[in-house]
Amino acid sequence: xxxxxxxxxxxxxxxxxxxxxxxxxxxxxxxxxxxxxxxxxxxxxxxxxxxxxxxxxxxxxxxxxxxxxxxxxxxxxxxxxxxxxxxxxxxxxxxxxxxxxxxxxxxxxxxxxxxxxxxxxxxxxxxxxxxxxxxxxxxxxxxxxxxxxxxxxxxxxxxxxxxxxxxxxxxxxxxxxxxxxxxxxxxxxxxxxxxxxxxxxxxxxxxx
Numbered sequence: 781x782x783x784x785x786x787x788x789x790x791x792x793x794x795x796x797x798x799x800x801x802x803x804x805x806x807x808x809x810x811x812x813x814x815x816x817x818x819x820x821x822x823x824x825x826x827x828x829x830x831x832x833x834x835x836x837x838x839x840x841x842x843x844x845x846x847x848x849x850x851x852x853x854x855x856x857x858x859x860x861x862x863x864x865x866x867x868x869x870x871x872x873x874x875x876x877x878x879x880x881x882x883x884x885x886x887x888x889x890x891x892x893x894x895x896x897x898x899x900x901x902x903x904x905x906x907x908x909x910x911x912x913x914x915x916x917x918x919x920x921x922x923x924x925x926x927x928x929x930x931x932x933x934x935x936x937x938x939x940x941x942x943x944x945x946x947x948x949x950x951x952x953x954x955x956x957x958x959x960x961x962x963x964x965x966x967x968x969x970x971x972x973x974x975x976x977x978x979x980x981x982x983x984x985x986x987x988x
Contacts, residue, residue: 786811787854793883793898798854808894811851814861815901816878817978818847818869820911820925826986828931831868831915832922832948833968839893844924844944845968858900869923870914878902881981886974901978903985915949922948922958928982934964935975 784801789810804811818829830844850864859875866872881901888895913923924946926934933939945959 784851785854786851789898801851805893805895808889808896810896810898813851813897813899814849814858814864815846815884815899816848816861816865817901817903817982818906819903819928819982820906826928827925828928828982829923829925829946830931830944830967831920832924832946834917834919834921836918840968842921843968844962844966847923852900861900861902868916868920870912870916873904878904879985881978881985884974884977886971888969888971890969899974901981903982905985917949917953922946924958924960932975932979934962935967936972936979937964940964 785798786801786804787795788797788799788804789812790796791810793810799807799809803809820827820829829847831847833840833843833845835842848865848868850861850868852858852860858880862873862875879902881903884899884901886895886897886899915921915923924944926942926944930939930942930944934942941961941963943959943961945957947955947957949955
């Protein structure tokens with residue numbers, strides 16, 4: 781995975797070459813990623829879903845993050861991001877059913893790791909009564925959801941803790957339902973501007 785070839789960009793989102801994934805993160809090179817956010821409305825309440833990253837992950841183990849996400853390889857198009865949804869969550873969703881909200885720039889600096897991303901952000905409102913989710917245990921340890929308003933307040937800094945609900949998979953593949961109180965430190969440290977753009981896009985999406 782560290783030897784995958786990614787397109788690299790300048791800060792104006794102009795492609796300037798190709799580099800390995802390990803070099804991209806070591807040198808803090810701009811690159812493109814796919815971000816998929818899953819929503820669901822139940823009894824008038826909208827929920828936003830977060831994956832719990834596997835404790836075996838090299839970066840940000842056991843933290844909550846985007847529902848499904850991944851890097852675009854140098855030869856890939858935005859629709860290739862669907863593989864991340866299928867691999868991590870086991871959901872097959874037509875690309876035409878995703879709502880594209882644009883590109884959000886995001887930077888995470890944790891020495892010796894510098895992640896500079898042009899994030900292609902997509903939203904999807906699940907309409908099924910029961911989602912058939914199958915997690916990729918090497919990547920994802922669980923799937924949780926928060927009330928949208930709670931998530932927005934926590935991740936934009938207007939409250940300190942919220943309650944979330946979901947499930948985790950143990951090492952033998954058994955599913956365990958959970959309810960947890962979480963703080964912002966329990967989430968991958970995306971920039972505040974990322975979340976401001978995200979929640980603005982979600983609220984626009986819901987008002988359509």
